[in-house]
Amino acid sequence: MKQDTLIVTAGRDPEANHGVVNPPVYHASTILFPTVAALEASQSHRLDRDTTYYGRFGTPTTFAFQNAVAELDGGHRAIAFASGKCATLVALMAFLKSGDHLLMVDSAYAPTRALCDGLLSRFGIITTYYDPLIGTEIGELIRPETRIIFTESPGSQTFEIQDISAITDTGHAQGCTVLMDNTWATSLFFRPFDHGVDVVIQAATKYIVGHSDAMLGVITTTESAFESVQRAALDFGAPPGPDDIYLGQRGLRTLRVRLDRHMETGLTIAKWLKAQNQVARVLHPGIPDDPGHSLWLRDFQGASGLFGVVLKKATKAALAAMLDGMKLFKMGYSWGGYESLIIPTYPGKQRTATTWDPPGPALRIHAGLEDPDDLISDLKHGLARLDLASRR
Ligand SMILES: Cc1ncc(COP(=O)(O)O)c(C=O)c1O
Numbered sequence: 001m002k003q004d005t006l007i008v009t010a011g012r013d014p015e016a017n018h019g020v021v022n023p024p025v026y027h028a029s030t031i032l033f034p035t036v037a038a039l040e041a042s043q044s045h046r047l048d049r050d051t052t053y054y055g056r057f058g059t060p061t062t063f064a065f066q067n068a069v070a071e072l073d074g075g076h077r078a079i080a081f082a083s084g085k086c087a088t089l090v091a092l093m094a095f096l097k098s099g100d101h102l103l104m105v106d107s108a109y110a111p112t113r114a115l116c117d118g119l120l121s122r123f124g125i126i127t128t129y130y131d132p133l134i135g136t137e138i139g140e141l142i143r144p145e146t147r148i149i150f151t152e153s154p155g156s157q158t159f160e161i162q163d164i165s166a167i168t169d170t171g172h173a174q175g176c177t178v179l180m181d182n183t184w185a186t187s188l189f190f191r192p193f194d195h196g197v198d199v200v201i202q203a204a205t206k207y208i209v210g211h212s213d214a215m216l217g218v219i220t221t222t223e224s225a226f227e228s229v230q231r232a233a234l235d236f237g238a239p240p241g242p243d244d245i246y247l248g249q250r251g252l253r254t255l256r257v258r259l260d261r262h263m264e265t266g267l268t269i270a271k272w273l274k275a276q277n278q279v280a281r282v283l284h285p286g287i288p289d290d291p292g293h294s295l296w297l298r299d300f301q302g303a304s305g306l307f308g309v310v311l312k313k314a315t316k317a318a319l320a321a322m323l324d325g326m327k328l329f330k331m332g333y334s335w336g337g338y339e340s341l342i343i344p345t346y347p348g349k350q351r352t353a354t355t356w357d358p359p360g361p362a363l364r365i366h367a368g369l370e371d372p373d374d375l376i377s378d379l380k381h382g383l384a385r386l387d388l389a390s391r392r
Contacts, residue, residue: 003072003188004256011068011249016060025246026059028052047230049077056237065249066218069208072252073187073200075220079229080245082238084183084203087217088112089119091199092148094225094232095177098124101146105162106353107132107155109181113350129353132158133291135166142174151197152181153190154292157347157364158356159283159308161292164299168196177225183207183336188259189302198225206336207304210251210258213337214244258338258369262305265375266367270307272376278383280359283308305367306335308345311360314386319344319361321389322382328370329378340368340375 001009014021031053033039042053050063058066062080070078081087092115096102104116106129116127130141132155142149149171153162168178180192183203192200202208204216217240221229240248263286270284284307285296296303311319323331329342345364348356367375 006068006072007188007256008253010071011064011066013064022250023061023064023246025242026061027242028059029055031055047234056239057234058239059242059245061242061245061249062239065245065252068249068252069202069204069218070220073220074191074193075200076223076226077230078218078220079233080204080240080248081217081219081233081236082240082244083215084201084205084217085111085115086236086238087201087203087219088181089115090232090236090238091179091201091219091229092120092150093236094199094228095147096120096125099145100125100148101143102127103138103141103146103149103176104129105132105150105152105155106130106351107158107160107347108150108152109156109183110350112150112152112181129351131354132160132162135163136170138167139170139174142171142176146174146176148179149176150179150181152184154184154285154296157308157345157362159285159290159292161285161295161299163295164192164195164197168198172196184304184306185300185302186255186259186304188256189263189304190300193222195299198222199229203336204248204251205334207255207259207262208251209244209247209336210255211247211337212334212339214240214247214251216240216244216248218248259302259304261369262367263302265369265372266303266305266307266365268372269365269367269375269379270309273309273379276383278311278314278386279309280312281310283310283362304336307365307367309363309365310358311363311386313360314390316361317392318386318389322386325385326382327378328368328375329365329382335364335366337366338369339366340370340378341366 066078104127171178177198179199180197181201200220202218204218270282274282285292286303329340345362
């Protein structure tokens with residue numbers, strides 16, 4: 001079946017729910033067993049795809065979501081978590097132990113870096129950051145104790161596209177497991193397993209939920225990586241709440257139509273911004289002269305609605321005049337919902353392996369589902385306010 005059909009059908013079982021199309025919301029901690037034999041039997045299949053004997057291991061809503069995501073991603077199995085960050089931590093801890101070395105992309109989501117520099121470092125795990133534009137040269141950074149190469153493409157805030165196939169080929173040849181945060185593209189726009197990735201992490205909070213109203217993470221793995229991730233997931237014991245997992249499986253059903261629209265509007269706005277004289281650079285791999293464009297064309301099936309803009313020199317007050325007055329682009333961090341967002345970003349603060357020295361302030365834009373003409377008009381007025389405040 002094609003992905004667009006899977007997105008509608010995968011993980012559904014109306015017959016198990018009185019014909020109701022969507023799985024119900026199960027609020028459950030205690031699962032009852034009628035006999036000692038059933039109680040004991042539950043232990044032996046507690047790690048099955050669709051059974052539970054304790055609320056922490058999931059409910060039928062969790063299984064519906066996990067099975068749908070695994071099928072859609074083309075992975076072996078998926079496990080859901082209380083947040084994307086939690087999924088990232090579990091994926092890392094599944095493979096690392098004290099004394100191990102980790103290669104982390106320099107453009108990673110900042111809280112992922114914080115995990116490496118904080119918690120993992122306290123447990124004796126050493127991180128080396130690498131240039132997102134690295135390809136097979138990643139091999140030169142691999143040490144005997146390197147276990148994990150962590151990728152995220154495009155990079156958070158700066159949107160560099162990584163050569164994932166080159167990294168997985170080189171990493172596997174030297175015994176590393178390759179993880180990828182695929183939140184930006186989802187498996188509709190990038191297929192990590194086709195590029196050799198072992199473990200795929202998604203902050204389902206973003207596009208899968210799609211309506212800015214739930215926290216959810218998910219890990220999908222190859223067959224060989226699954227056991228380690230499952231063990232770590234059981235150790236962490238951080239399943240999503242019942243309403244959030246419900247909203248995740250519901251959001252998934254409309255992911256295709258929403259993402260296509262986010263892409264279209266994102267590209268329209270990015271191209272418009274590129275032509276404005278206040279703009280120094282647009283950071284969007286779908287724009288032909290973006291440095292990541294050819295890799296994006298080679299590997300991706302689309303672009304989501306999140307991208308960056310670098311303005312020419314502007315004061316803090318001028319930037320505030322622009323942003324404070326926006327009517328449709330609101331300021332907020334968690335993206336991927338139906339609404340447009342804009343925030344200033346400071347990528348330079350987080351870099352260690354590469355430098356980031358833009359001429360002026362950087363912005364991160366999320367193109368929502370509003371009419372693109374209205375969004376462009378909002379930005380046009382914003383840039384006019386920036387100009388006016390700059391002249392004061
Ligand atoms: C790329 C990326 N990965 C992971 C996360 C973390 O997800 P969550 O907010 O669900 O913890 C985010 C959140 O912004 C993100 O942008």
